[in-house]
Amino acid sequence: MNLTLAQIRIEAGDVDGNVDRAVEAIETAAADGADLVALPEIFNVGYFAFDVYERNAEPVGGQTHRRIADAAATHGVGVLAGSIVEDLAATAAETDVAVPADEGLANTSAFFDRDGTRRAVYRKHHLFGYESAEAQMLVPGESLGLAEFEGFTVATTTCYDLRFPELYRDLAEAGATLVLVPSAWPYPRVEHWQLLPRARAVENQLYVATINGFGEFDDATLLGRSTAYDPWGTLLASSDDDPALVTASVDPDRVAAVREEFPAWHDRRR
Helix, strand or coil: CEEEEEECECCCCCHHHHHHHHHHHHHHHHHCCCCEEECCCCCCCCCCCHHHHHHHCECCCCHHHHHHHHHHHHHCCEEECCCEEEEHHHHHHHCCCCCCCCCCEEEEEEEECCCCCEEEEEECCCCCCCCCCHHHHECCCCCCCCEEECCEEEEECCHHHHHCHHHHHHHHHCCCCEEEEECCCECCCHHHHHHHHHHHHHHHCCEEEEECCECEECCEEECCCCEEECCCCCEEEECCCCCEEEEEECCHHHHHHHHHHCCCCCCCCC
16 A cells, blocks of 8 residues: 655645645645555644634534545545644534534544545544643543554554553554554654654554644744654655655555564563
């Protein structure tokens, strides 16, 4: 399976332009042979544009998701719609999707199949509290949100979640074989960005792929470097900090092969 990480340019508050770039990336990736395309964290608004979160919040299945679902169906590819700022009350009122609270905002990802059908929803579990507005503004997620696609059990985590290995172990025990990590990871923490996803791949013997954005905000610059690691921790594909489509070939049988070759997964003691 060909996995493409769409490291698109993200401009603060430019929802139409950001979604246009996401749709264009899906179209280009599909034309180049992608089976699955993944987008960055809060790609439609810009993660660091906290002042426009409430104004641009949408329900699951709202305008941004409709455009991404249409692109998935039009081009016949699976798409992880990075994440958006979700209006939980609107989701509860307009859909049958379970919500962790009756009101508030969440950092929410959705996975769409090749026909545009939504297969999973994931809300960021760990909210960044390091002098960030995120922990004050958003409601954390509670469910894991797994989807079956092309022989993989695909899971999602989001950016800061990378620092919490117990979440990845929960996902692996739930059957995940590929974890996609939409992110808005800024300078200067390059070493952490390179270390953490590789460690999560090695310790759980599964694929981990990080999808960062490109962009400058008032107090942060995204460092790009979207990267895919295999279950052995081998780097499959990566980028620099410019806009890019990063494609890696991934094989669901590789997970079982690595676990059989080096049976650390079977040697765990609880």
